[in-house]
Amino acid sequence: MTKESRDHRTAGHGTPDHRIALIPGDGIGTEVIPAARRVLDAVAVRHRLSLTYDTFDWSCARYLRDGAMMPEDGLETLRGYDAILLGAVGSPEVPDHVSLWGLLIPIRRGFQQYVNLRPVRVFEGVPSPVRGAEPGAVDFVVVRENVEGEYGEIGGRLNRGLPGELAVQEAVFTRTGVSRIVDYAFTLAGRRGGTLTSATKSNGIIHTMPFWDEIVAEHAAGHPQVAWHQEHIDALAAKFVLDPARFDVVVASNLFGDILSDLAAAVAGSIGIAPAANLNPERVFPSMFEPVHGSAPDIAGRGIANPLGAIWSAAMMLDHLGHAAAATRITDAIAAALATTPVRTPDLGGSATTDAFTDTVISLL
Template sequence: MTKLHKIAAIPADGVGTEVVEATKQVLSALQERHPTFELEWHDFDWGTAYYEQHGRMMPEEGLDELRTMDAILFGAVGWPTVPDHITLWGLRLAVCQGLDQWANVRPVTFHPGVPSPIVDAHERELDWVVVRENSEGEYSGFGGRNFAGREGAGEVAVQSAVFTEAGCERIMRFAFDLARTRDRRKVSCVTKSNAQQYGMVLWDDVFARVAADYPDVETEKVLVDAMAAKFVLRPEDLSVVVASNLHADILSDLGSAMAGSLGLASSANLNPERRSPSMFEPVHGSAPDIAGQGVANPVGTFLSAALMLDHLGHPDEAGRLREAVDKALAADVRTRDIGGGATTRDVVEAVTAAL
C-alpha cells in the first residue's frame, strides 16, 4: 500500500535551490521503483529574495503552514546582501524553535571512494553520530545590545546561554535511546563544566542521573577541547556523542570534514514527539561562490532525505537511497569538493542509475 506524505520544500538561498531540486528528482526515481510511498511536494519561496521583497524571511503565518506538513526538506540559508544573523534567525532557527525541533542528529559517515584526511579511515570502520541539543544552550537567543549612545567604544552586548533541566534531560535520553540501536552502546557526553560552572554543571548532573537509567550503555564525560582532539586521534572510540547546541555544531562540522567534505553531511532537526513536522537539511550552507554553476554537491541533501524517509517510516527505501549514493561515490562520480569533476547533474544521474 502506498503511503502519501506532504513535504514542504524550502530551498531558500544559493546552492540550496540546486540541491533541493536534485533531491526531489532522485526521490521521484526512488518512489517510481519502490512505490511504497508518495511525496506530495509543497514549495515555499522563503529566503533572502523573499526578505528583500517583504522585509522578513518568511511570512507571519509560515509556521502554521508548516504544521500542516508531514516533514520539511530544507536547502540552505544566507546571502551576502543580508547579514547572516538576520537570515538564520529569520528562517532556519525560527522554524527549529517555533516547531520545537529539539533534537538535531548529524551522522558522521565515511563513504567509499571519498578521500579522508584521517589515515586509514576506511580500514578503521569509523562511524558515529553527533546528537545536538537544538533548542536552547548557547543559541537560545537571550541577550541584547545596549549603550550604543556612549562616546567611543562604549556599546555592550550580552549573550546568555540557557540550560534547563528538562531540555538537558530530553536530549540525553534521546542519545541513550539511539545508542541502544547501535552495535556499540556508548554515549560520550561533551561538557565544559570546569569553566562554565552553572549551565554545564547542570548538564553534567543531568547526564549522570539519566545514565543511571541505562546501565546497559557505556558512558564517558569529555571536555569539549579534549573531545575535539579525540575526534581526530581516537575516532574509533566514538558511537553517540551528545553535546550542547554550540559544542555539537562545531564538533559535527569537524567530523564531516574528517569524512571528506561538508558537502556529504546530512542532518535531521527532529521533534521526537511528532507534535510538529521535523526538518531535514544538508549542513554545507548556501555557498554563494559556486551558486548557479551546477557544481554543488547534492549528496548531503540526498542523505538528509534518507533520514527523512527513516522518520516517515520507510527504512528500506532509505537504505536503498544510501546504497545508491555509495555506489555512485565508489564509481568516482564525485564533485570537486571531494576531489572529482562531476556536476550536480552527473551525481543525480549516477545515483538514479544506481537505484
C-alpha cells in the first residue's frame, strides 16, 4: 500500500464540490504543487467553491523504495476523483522511460486523456527571447494528440549488444484517434474565432502523415467557419520563432505536438511558466493537469522553483471543472503579478522564492 495523505478539510463552504488527487511527484513538483494548492484554496474561498484533496506519494522515490512508480491499483484509486493535479516526474536515479511509462503515460492512456492542451502566451513583464513577440500579440494553443502516434508501444530490440543490434519503433495512427483530436482542435478554433494550423511532414513520412492530412481535410468540411492550413513541421518550427503571433490553434501528432509546445514555451519566455491539460473530453475519466517544466533536479529543494506553470495548470483544472470565472481570476492575478510587480523567480531573471511569488499572486486575487 502506498503512503497517502488524506486531507478532507475543504476550501470554501459546505459539502465538497470536487475531489482532487494531488501527485506532487519528483523534484520541484513537491514545491510547486503546494503553491498551486494555496492559490486554489484562496480562490475557492472567494468563489464559494469547496475542494477536497488526497495527496499520493507516487514518484521515483517510491520506485526506488517499492519497485513501482505507483501501486497496481493506482488507476482504480484515481478513477473516483474529479481531476488530478500532477507536479513532475523524473529523477537522475531512475531512467526516464521507467518513470514516465510507470506513472504519467499509464494515467494518460488508461483514462483516455487524448487531448494534451498547451496554451502559449507572452505576458507583459516577461520579455520573449524572440524579437517582435509582444504581450497581447502572442496568444495561441497547441493541441497535441496524447495517446497514440509516434509514442506507440509496438516495437522492440533484437540482438542486444551485438554489432547487428537493431531497434524498431512503430508509429500508430488510427482513424478514431486522429479524427477526435482534429475535431477537438477545429471546435476550439471555432470558439476562439481564429484559425487552425495542422502540423505535418507528409513530404517525407510516406504513410502516417498523408493519412493525417487526409483526415484533417475531411473534418475541415464540417467546420466551414474555421480557416485552416497545414505546415510541414520543420517550416512550422521556424515560423514559431520568426512570427509566433500568426498562430491561433495548432494541432499536431504526439511527437510533433510535444516538440512544438516546448518550443512555444521558450518563445513565451520560460518553460517554467508553461501549463498543460491532459483531457478526457467525454469526462468518462478524470483529466490531469500539470506544469510542463519537469522535475528540475538541479534546483530542487532550494525553494526557488517557478510555481507559475503549476498555478496556471490549476486554473485550467478549474475551467475544466466548470468554474471559468475562478480560473480567469487566477490567470488575471498571474498576469498582474508579472505586469505590475518586480517579483520574479530566478528563471525569469529575479531572486524571489517560490513562496514569495505565490504570495504575490494570492495578494492579487
